[in-house]
Amino acid sequence: MNRLNIILATVASVTVVGTLGAAAFVYSGAYNIGADDPHSKATYAVLEVLRKRSIHAHASAITVPDLSDPQLILKGAGQYAAMCTECHLKPGQKDSELRPGLYPQPPNLSQTRVDPAQAFWVIKHGIKMSAMPAWGGSHDDMTIWSMVAFLQKLPELTPASYKAMVAQAPPDEDMDPDMDMGDGRDPKGH
């Protein structure tokens, strides 16, 4: 064998051994998939870049509509109160029963301003291997834009102005009928 062939044979056998080793590790069950066992710093850093770059690339062609319509923002307030606060909190709320156990941790959207196109994409498609659901299966684009419109206002709201906004939100078919709207009404306005 000449030198090149020796190098190629070595690369090939290292690749085979590496692939078999990886397969054996996956199959053995040694990996701890528990949400209470954090990633190593390096793995976490790679996943962060993967998430950010993926969202950035997928959201880049989205055209953001006018989000200033007060009715749209109110609709989003109702959606947010019904479906998002357990994970993303609301003004004045420090924690929920669900949040401490989530990994990765959901951002506190009552204190974080999100880019509208990226928020739309994430809400519609969700994020794999995290608790963030894809809401696009059960909500049309305009409803998702209403949530995005509301998210633009949310970091400025006080607990009282948040409550007032949610109380004014239009009733929604997919809200839990037992949900407390903060003013004694149920979500259907009764």
Ligand code: HEC
């Ligand atoms: C069961 C928990 C859960 C629920 C319910 C949930 N999310 Fe999330 N969401 C997450 C998690 C976890 C992340 C972060 C994922 C990650 O970092 O990989 C996230 C990320 C996001 C982001 C991206 C934020 C950023 O900084 O890039 C937006 C926007 C978002 N969620 C909006 C919503 C909206 C709106 C709702 C309600 C319709 C909602 N989420 C409901 C868990 C949840």
